[in-house]
Structure formats: C-alpha cells, structure tokens
Amino acid sequence: MAAMVTGRLYGVGTGPGDPELLTLKAVRAIGEADVLAYFAKDGRSGNGRAIVEGLLKPGMVELPLYYPVTTEIDKDHDDYKRQITGFYDASADAVAGHLAAGRTVAILSEGDPMFYGSYMHLHVRLASRFPTEVIPGITAMSGCWSLSGLPIVQGDDVLSVLPGTMREAELVRRLGDTQAAVIMKVGRNLPKIRRALAAAGRLAEAIYVERGTMAAGKSTRLAEKPDDTAPYFSLILVPGWHGRTGAE
Secondary structure (H helix, E strand, O other): OOOOOOOOEEEEEOEOOOHHHOOHHHHHHHHHOOEEEEEEEOOOOOHHHHHOOOOOOOOOEEEEEEEOOOOOOOOOOHHHHHHHHHHHHHHHHHHHHHHHOOOOEEEEEOEOOOOOOOHHHHHHHHOOOOOEEEEOOOOHHHHHHHHOOOOOOOOOOOEEEEEOOOOHHHHHHHHOOOOEEEEEOOHHHHHHHHHHHHHOOOHHHOEEEEOOOOOOOEEEEHHHOOOOOOOOOEEEEEOOOOOOOOOO
C-alpha cells in the first residue's frame, strides 16, 4: 500500500516590516507554496501579508486567519482563553485540510515565528503530523535597535526581553536586575511601562521605537515623548552599553 503523500508546512518569519529584510529562504518558501496563510484582525489583511505583497504566484490560495478577539477582553479572562484556544484549533484544522490534500502551506509570522509569534500555536498542533520547516525571521527588536543605531549589549551585559503586559511591580524588579532590556507589547501598556522605568531609574535611557523598519518608522527618547499613546508595532529599548569605547 502506497504511503499517503501530504503537503509541507512552512512557518515563515517575515521580519520586522521592511520587505527587503525578508530572507532568501523565506522568499523561496513563499514562492513554492500552494497556500498562503496569515493572521490578521478581522477586516484587515495584516502586516505579514503586506510585507510579501508582490511575491505571490498566480493561482495561490490565500487563507486569512482572523483573530476572534484582540484587546476587547483581558488576556487572563476565561472567555479570552476559550475563544483564542478555539481559534487556534480551528486554524490548525483549516491548514491541516490543505496539507492532507497534498498542498504546501506557508504560514506567515511577523518577526520570527518562534518569538512571541502566533505561528507557534499552530506549530505545536501540526508539526508532529506533517513535514514542517520553520524559517527564522529578523526580530522586531533587532530591526528597531538597528534603525535607532543603538548598541544594545556588549561584554557580559545581560539582555532581558520583557512583555509590557507584566504587572508593574514585576517590571520594576526585572528592570533593576538587568543591564539591557527590550520591552515588547507596548500599546496601551505605555503609561504603566513609563512608571516602571522611572521607578527603576531607567527612564532617561529608554528609547521608544514606533513601526521600526517600516515606512513610517521613528524613534525617540521615551522621556521626551509627550503622550502615552502607542500603536501595536512599538517597543522600548533600554541599552546596556552606552557606546563608550572599552566600556566596562
């Protein structure tokens, strides 16, 4: 009896926003795919899809995966957990249907698929069942410190990556126990993050980056930012190395 032939799954990192920061391997995987899947807020195409515009071959099937909720419900609420788990289950089933039919599927992931990426939730549901390859992407934090020309760590510096959704007291503690930090998931958490940086004595060093590597990307010292509004694509950098030659 012949073995069943299935499609191949690619988890494709699209990088931080600039299409020129896609890797050659990512471009190849997208070109080979029969189906292009991507996460997005309902009614939108998503940033990952915008990055690969122009790379799609004629006849490629698009599979948008629309989040049922984003910030409408607190992430720790049971309703959020139930809805988002059901969404990932249904999304994995939709992708599995294409793979079982022998189609190659590329799932786009902004930044790197295994670094705060939604792709990983499908990976753990599908990788044991179908041939899978994860293609890393340049992370948002790497793109942002490069955009800002900001040396972030050197020597024995410790870099901590902190989600802005953490409790304020925990942010303060961790900021005080590291040389450098990247604070992700800023958005509406910016007022809390600003307070935590001030309490840890790190506010003067903090650099706010908005839409890093994208067309409208910009960076500024957080202490000089006059408001506490921030889009989804923003983060904060706290450098451990301050650019001094031979710094200790």
